[in-house]
Amino acid sequence: xxxxNNAGLWxxxxxxxxxxxxxxxxxxxxxxxQSEQKRLESYAHDVLAQGVAVAxxxxxxxxxxxxxxxxxxxxxxxxxxxxxxxxxxxxxxxGRIQNDRLIxxxxxxxLNPPIALLPPDLTTSTGTQLWTAMERLVDPRITADIASSxxxxxxxxxxxxxxxxxxxxxxxxxxxxxxxxxxYQTFGSLTLPHKEDLSRLKNGWLTLGTRHFFTCSNxxxxxxxxQFEDAGVIYRPWYVxxxxxxxxxxxxxxxxxxxSLYREKRRSLPCQLERALKNDQLRAHYQPLVSLATRxxxxxxxxxxxxxGAGEEISPEVFVRIxxxxxxxxxxxxxxxxxxxxxxxxxxTQPSSFTLSINLAxxxxxxxxxxxxxQRECERNGVMRERVILELTERSxxxxxxxxxxxxxxxxxxxxxxxxxxxxxxSNLDYLxxxxxxxxxxxxxxxxxxxxxxxxxxxxxxxxxxxxxLDASIVVEGVETQEQAAYVAQHCPNAxxxxxYFGRPASIDQFVEPERYRCPPIES
Numbered sequence: 359x360x361x362x363n364n365a366g367l368w369x370x371x372x373x374x375x376x377x378x379x380x381x382x383x384x385x386x387x388x389x390x391x392q393s394e395q396k397r398l399e400s401y402a403h404d405v406l407a408q409g410v411a412v413a414x415x416x417x418x419x420x421x422x423x424x425x426x427x428x429x430x431x432x433x434x435x436x437x438x439x440x441x442x443x444x445x446x447x448x449x450x451x452x453g454r455i456q457n458d459r460l461i462x463x464x465x466x467x468x469l470n471p472p473i474a475l476l477p478p479d480l481t482t483s484t485g486t487q488l489w490t491a492m493e494r495l496v497d498p499r500i501t502a503d504i505a506s507s508x509x510x511x512x513x514x515x516x517x518x519x520x521x522x523x524x525x526x527x528x529x530x531x532x533x534x535x536x537x538x539x540x541x542y543q544t545f546g547s548l549t550l551p552h553k554e555d556l557s558r559l560k561n562g563w564l565t566l567g568t569r570h571f572f573t574c575s576n577x578x579x580x581x582x583x584x585q586f587e588d589a590g591v592i593y594r595p596w597y598v599x600x601x602x603x604x605x606x607x608x609x610x611x612x613x614x615x616x617x618s619l620y621r622e623k624r625r626s627l628p629c630q631l632e633r634a635l636k637n638d639q640l641r642a643h644y645q646p647l648v649s650l651a652t653r654x655x656x657x658x659x660x661x662x663x664x665x666x667g668a669g670e671e672i673s674p675e676v677f678v679r680i681x682x683x684x685x686x687x688x689x690x691x692x693x694x695x696x697x698x699x700x701x702x703x704x705x706x707t708q709p710s711s712f713t714l715s716i717n718l719a720x721x722x723x724x725x726x727x728x729x730x731x732x733q734r735e736c737e738r739n740g741v742m743r744e745r746v747i748l749e750l751t752e753r754s755x756x757x758x759x760x761x762x763x764x765x766x767x768x769x770x771x772x773x774x775x776x777x778x779x780x781x782x783x784x785s786n787l788d789y790l791x792x793x794x795x796x797x798x799x800x801x802x803x804x805x806x807x808x809x810x811x812x813x814x815x816x817x818x819x820x821x822x823x824x825x826x827x828l829d830a831s832i833v834v835e836g837v838e839t840q841e842q843a844a845y846v847a848q849h850c851p852n853a854x855x856x857x858x859y860f861g862r863p864a865s866i867d868q869f870v871e872p873e874r875y876r877c878p879p880i881e882s
Contacts, residue, residue, distance in 0.1 A: 375607040382606020387591040394569055394589050401529055402571045402584035405522055409533040409542065412448045412519075413578045416505050416512040419452060423510045430454040430509065431462035439464035450515035455506050463513070466496050478506070480540040482579055490542060503542070519543050531584040536574055538581075548585050566590035628684045630666050631677055635689050640664050642698045644869055646861035647715065647833065647854050648877055650847050655875035657713035657747070659856065660698035661863050662690065682719070691722045692731055699735050699746070701866040706741045712872055715747040715776060723750055724764040733771065743772030747797065751778045758792055765793055776833065780825070795830050802836020802857070808845045822849045843880045 419442055428435035431454050439452045443464035446452075453463030459472035473496060478487035489504040495513075503514040522545045525531065530546025541550065569589035574581035591602070634640055644658035664672045681690040695716055699706070702714045722728040736743050748768060765775055776797035777789060790798070804818045825832050834846050837857030846853055859878060861870070 374613070378609055378613070379603045379606040382602050382609070383591055385606075386602040390591050391569075391589070394586060395571070398529070398569055398571045398584055398586045399573075401526070401586075402531060402573060402582045405531045405533065405545065405584065406573060406575060406580065406582040408519060408522065409580045409582065410575050410578055412514055413505075413580060415446060415448050416514070417507075419446065419449060419512055420505075420507050420510045423452065424508050430456065431468050436462065436464065436467060446515070448515055448518040449512050450502065451513040453511045453513070455509050455511050460496075460511060463496075463511075469496070475504075480535065482535075488540070488542075490540070519545070528587045529584065530587075531582055534581050534583060535579045536581055542580065546585075548583065550583070627666075627672065627677065628680050628686075631664070631680055631690075632684075632686060634664060634666070635686060635693055638693065640690070640693050640697070641865065642694050642701060643863035643865055644698075644702070645856060645863040646870075646875065647713070647856050648860045648875075649854055650850075650880070651852050653877035653880075655861075655870075655872040655877075656711060656854065657715060658702065658869075659715040659749075660694055660702075660717075662694045663863075663865075687719045688721055688725070688728070691716075691719055691728070695732060696735055699739050699741055701869075703739045703741060705872065706739075706745045710872070713745050713747050713774070715749055717749045717751070717778065720750065720761065723748070723768070724760050729764075729767065729771070732773075744774060747774045747776050749776040749778040749799070762793060769794070769796075777830075790828065797831045797833050797854075798825050798828060799833040799835055799856075800825065805834055805836040805842050805846070805857070806838075808842050819849065822846075826850060840879065843878075847880050 422442065423438070426435070426438055428438060435454070439454075439462075443449060443452045451463045451465040453466075454461050455475065456472070458475050460469060460475060461472040462468045475489065476492065479490050480488040482488070485507060487506045489506075491501050492504055493501045495502050495504070502516070505512050505514075522531070522543075525546045530544075530548035532544040532548050532550065533542040534540065534550070535542070538550065566589060569586045571584045572581065591598075641663050642660040643663045645661060646655050647657040647659060648654065649656045662674050662678065664674075664677050666672055678687070678690070681687040698714055698716055705712045706714060718728075732746070733743075735741075736746060750765070769775055774796035775794075776799055777793075777795045778799045779801045780789075780798050800821060804821055807818060832850055832853040834850065834853050834855050835857065837843050837846060837855045837859050839859055842857075843855065843859055846855055861875075864870070
């Protein structure tokens with residue numbers, strides 16, 4: 359059975375795959391529409407160019423004949439007509455017209471009797487007369503387009519538009535005048551729109567079914583209206599549509615999956631911790647250190663605390679381990695050091711012996727960069743270095759020589775060094791014999807065994823006897839009951855105690871000032 363998270367992921371995958379498939383169809387429609395429009399415009403310009411070429415050659419031929427000044431249909435005139443007709447690319451014949459009759463041509467010579475012409479289909483603004491598909495010209499089997507100007511007639515060759523007679527599949531076009539009332543040539547099955555409808559023939563990227571393109575020549579009264587049917591992605595072959603849908607669905611699914619993984623990664627504790635350190639979101643809580651001899655608050659230990667973006671309190675045991683495993687422990691130590699010295703500055707700068715204890719990783723102890731960082735923070739806040747105690751866990755692993763040099767350097771600078779978690783590490787007395795510590799902190803597992811029959815309880819008396827012989831102050835951690843407090847006071851009356859019985863870790867806003875601190879009863 360799917361979990362709610364997995365079900366949600368599959369639901370998002372399905373929705374985004376469907377949306378991506380639709381988006382792919384829209385995008386595909388855009389590219390297809392652009393491609394179809396470009397091909398349609400290219401086809402239309404090609405047809406128009408041929409229409410202009412025919413008109414241009416016809417006009418040039420007429421002008422050359424008029425410049426000859428020959429007597430119409432004379433032998434010299436016919437020779438010139440035949441020469442011009444021979445070299446023409448788009449003209450089949452050239453002739454003379456008088457009184458609306460074709461009297462001679464290069465191909466047929468003098469016509470006797472002359473051939474009467476029907477009224478022209480169109481007379482342009484320049485006086486050129488046009489006949490479209492005139493039938494029974496000279497021979498009943500001949501149908502031709504004729505243009506006449508200044509008494510000179512040109513007959514368009516049937517091959518002039520041969521390569522357009524069978525347009526590509528789905529394409530059609532017509533050559534027409536600008537008023538849209540006289541088509542010159544039509545290729546394919548195109549229905550001419552009314553002039554007022556031409557402006558509504560818009561082509562958008564969503565055009566489906568029929569696509570149009572209309573353009574005109576700048577030199578002649580010739581326009582082209584081209585049409586492409588079955589336009590749009592829905593008219594593409596099924597395998598093209600299926601490919602677009604599958605590609606869109608695959609991309610959408612991949613993006614959704616990658617984004618979900620990225621989101622999960624950002625929600626993971628290592629990423630959250632990295633952002634918290636970057637944004638200075640970690641804070642320190644402060645646990646009282648109480649002198650049994652004076653029953654007064656003489657210092658605090660700074661303990662890292664983190665509330666993530668979801669408002670959840672993350673245990674230090676969890677996020678410190680994450681910091682160690684992901685190479686962020688140095689940054690974490692600096693963040694807590696900075697925060698603790700800043701928060702405790704009002705008490706560390708007073709004329710008293712109040713101290714601040716900070717837990718350090720061994721990498722920080724032996725790091726010259728951290729030494730310089732700690733020095734800058736103390737100087738910036740006006741805190742004397744002997745008021746800042748640095749705690750080193752006995753479980754630390756490092757070269758004894760390197761560690762000894764680093765500890766001596768910190769002590770020479772004025773800092774006191776405390777051995778944390780004494781009795782639980784794998785070096786034990788070797789640590790005490792090798793290094794010089796100002797304080798030794800007895801681990802809470804021994805205090806927790808007071809009043810029980812465990813081995814640790816039996817060892818607690820021996821441990822207290824041992825540490826009192828050291829030239830170092832004794833700090834007893836984990837004192838949580840009055841019975842434990844009384845036991846420590848009896849066996850080690852000059853010890854410094856720390857634990858919930860004497861005060862839980864508190865934020866700087868809830869911190870009780872040393873002068874207002876009241877020590878709980880110890881002796882029963």
